Amino acid sequence: MYRKYLKRWFDFIFALIALIILSPLFLCIFIVIKSNSAGPAVFKQARIGRNGQVFQMYKFRTMALNAPTNCPTHLFEKPEAFITKPGKFMRGTSLDELPQLINILKGDMSIVGPRPSLVNQADLILLRNNNGSSAVRPGLTGLAQINGRDELPIDQKANYDGIYAEHITFLKDLKIIINTIFIVLTHSGIKEGKQ
Template sequence: MKTSSCAVFTEGLASENRPRHFCPRALRGGALPCGAVFYLFSKRFFDLLFSAVALLFLWPLLLALAIWVRLDSDGPALYRQTRVGKNGREFEVLKFRTMSIAAEMESGPVWAVKNDTRITRAGHILRKLYLDELPQLINVVKGEMSLVGPRPERPFFYPLLEKEIPGFSRRCCVQPGLTGLAQVRQCHQASLGAVQRKFTYDIFYLRHRGFGFDLYIIWKTIDRVYLEFKEVLR
């Protein structure tokens, strides 16, 4: 596991031709190198500290958003959805509900699309500002997620993704993240082609992950949310 600078990131990403099967040797079994042990320990410590402090300071905002979602449309404020986590273990991810409660009753599980009619009025703003993901700080505290890592996918889509994207399950070598390299590189579309592009970024992250790289991704995420807020307030 290496800490990547922005220069290494740019050069390395440019040299990527196609995703390769990859799982860090240290995560497949056997003794962990000292550097890897320190990284994993510091990553978990930072996840806990950052998430706990964020929840402590953001609870008034979280409460206000929950009330807004509840008043905007019928249904609960929080939405639980099964996702695939580390080593293929399933868990329930928490989100503010951004769609109608009957969103998938007729269609079944489908990816959201641009201008999706199932999205509520409040949901459009929450999604644009990524505020719907804030409850996942609880998932981070529980150890089901990390602040940085590949975004978790729904188990319903996994058979298709594993068939169409060789080595897709390698993403499960690490904990899924609240944000990731693909997200800061503006890969937010939900389609098979978009998932393939995001997979390339996920593999790059796995090859170069380190505490410095994690901090870089967190910083870029905060910067992007700030820019989206400015655009909404115009």
């Protein structure tokens, strides 16, 4: 019942309320980004959604315009050369992820689910296809994010995604959300070069 019907309503209401409450913060971040570097404050990146559908995921821009695209930042030779000053802070606090609330409103994403992979992450996509987690709407946070986050290797991330896909309940989603807030506040498991 929750997975099939209520989860989507929960996502929509949560995202709508969060966007209203956080709108002053969105404006402040927009101004800081625009005043520190050229280019748009928000950028779109192709990601893999539920059942392999490609969608455009929104993020606050944390990198210079000449940064490589569609590549995880941790694979850059010198990621610090591309990350802007406000971008470093936003990545450390996960503020760059806030525009994904719009993706949640649109139905591209959920509050909780596997983090959406880049279109060229064939290894992760294959593992998710094999364990059934590709059938789940990708999330702003997920089981992998509260169990190691950026520090996890691909196979472990996919394993957590599969476990989540098999056991989706409201209480488990609520627990993941609460744990995510704690992890973000303590900066646990965040690497300089997160995706």
